Amino acid sequence: GAVVSQHPSWVICKSGTSVKIECRSLDFQATTMFWYRQFPKQSLMLMATSNEGSKATYEQGVEKDKFLINHASLTLSTLTVTSAHPEDSSFYICSATSGGGETQYFGPGTRLLVL
Amino acid sequence: QKEVEQDPGPLSVPEGAIVSLNCTYSNSAFQYFMWYRQYSRKGPELLMYTYSSGNKEDGRFTAQVDKSSKYISLFIRDSQPSDSATYLCAMSASGELTGGGNKLTFGTGTQLKVEL
Numbered sequence: 278g279a280v281v282s283q284h285p286s287w288v289i290c291k292s293g294t295s296v297k298i299e300c301r302s303l304d305f306q307a308t309t310m311f312w313y314r315q316f317p318k319q320s321l322m323l324m325a326t327s328n329e330g331s332k333a334t335y336e337q338g339v340e341k342d343k344f345l346i347n348h349a350s351l352t353l354s355t356l357t358v359t360s361a362h363p364e365d366s367s368f369y370i371c372s373a374t375s376g377g378g379e380t381q382y383f384g385p386g387t388r389l390l391v392l
Numbered sequence: 393q394k395e396v397e398q399d400p401g402p403l404s405v406p407e408g409a410i411v412s413l414n415c416t417y418s419n420s421a422f423q424y425f426m427w428y429r430q431y432s433r434k435g436p437e438l439l440m441y442t443y444s445s446g447n448k449e450d451g452r453f454t455a456q457v458d459k460s461s462k463y464i465s466l467f468i469r470d471s472q473p474s475d476s477a478t479y480l481c482a483m484s485a486s487g488e489l490t491g492g493g494n495k496l497t498f499g500t501g502t503q504l505k506v507e508l
Contacts, residue, residue, distance in 0.1 A: 283435075311495075318400070320480060320500040321436070370435050380426070381496060383435035 280304050281373050283384035290361055291392055297357045298387045300371030306351035307373035311381060312344070315368040327354050361391040395419050398481055398499030407508055411468040415481035415499045418462065422483040422497075425457050427466045430478045430501065439479075440466065471506045478503045 280303040290296050300310055309328050313321040325341075327333040327348035335341045345357040354373075358365055368388050372381035398415045405411055413427075424443055428436035440455040442448045442464075448455045454467040464483075468475055481499040 281435075320498045323495065326495065368433075372435075380438060380441055382438065383428070385435045386433070388433065 279380075279382040281307075281371065281382050281384040283371055283387050285387060286385060287388040287390075289390045289392065292362055293360055295357055295359045296361055296389060297355055298369055298371075298389075300354045300356070300373070300384050302352045302373045302375075302382075305373075305375050307354070307375055308351065309374050310348055310354040311372045311374075312346060312354075312356050313370045313372070315370060315386075321370060324356075358389065361389070363391045365389065366391045393418060395497050396481065396483065396499045399502055400500050402503040402505055404505045404507060405471055407471060407473060407506055409471050409506070411471050411475070411504060411506075413466040413468075413479050413481075413502050413504070415464050415483075416462055417464075417483060417497075419483075419485065419497070420459075420462070421485035424484045425455070425464050426482045426496070427453075427455055428480040428482060429475075430480060432477075436480055473506050473508060476505045 282301045284299045288296055311326050312324045314324050315321050323336050324339045325333045325335045325346050327346045329348050329351050333346035343359055348354040366389055368386050370386040372383045374381050396417045427440040429439050430436040442455050442457050445457045445459045452469045456465040478501040480501040482496040484496050
């Protein structure tokens with residue numbers, strides 16, 4: 278149980294384009310989903326927290342107009358990187374939790390490369 | 393000073409060795425402690441979850457929490473090459489609710505290599 282999937286697993290795009298990443302909880306309802314970014318040899322940095330049906334809460338320093346998050350259902354959250362630039366190239370990982378639980382279950386991650 | 397400190401390694405051990413991984417933290421409000429394993433280019437996988445102080449054992453893995461010292465450990469017995477990965481400690485404080493889930497603070501991760 279507690280499986281989280283992400284799609285796509287990797288994406289290469291041109292500078293200036295937008296990229297959408299999906300995060301799905303496959304066997305449980307995710308009341309809360311988290312989006313992280315991880316640079317090589319660094320730990321996970323929380324970008325934002327999204328609750329189903331409400332606006333996401335962004336961490337300090339994360340541009341909400343650049344990283345659009347939608348959590349329209351209890352099993353799906355999306356992260357859209359708008360007007361991507363090479364410095365946005367990173368490993369993006371989502372996690373999900375249900376019913377106020379402390380344990381987060383992570384997706385396999387999406388590697389983004391912006392040329 | 394970071395809230396959670398973790399030696400990045402790399403830590404190299406022979407197969408069968410006992411591995412000790414550690415994290416220290418400064419926020420006394422942390423109540424929930426987790427260890428995740430992350431293989432290269434993959435998402436973290438939850439290994440152990442403990443609440444407050446004490447020990448927890450699951451197979452070859454033992455997690456220890458010493459809140460008085462603000463120190464947590466993960467022990468791996470009879471280490472195997474398949475244990476080679478990066479191990480991340482994570483913790484959260486009760487009350488840091490975000491409408492349903494607690495925010496986690498991660499260590500930087502320790503890279504472990506178990507050699508044949």
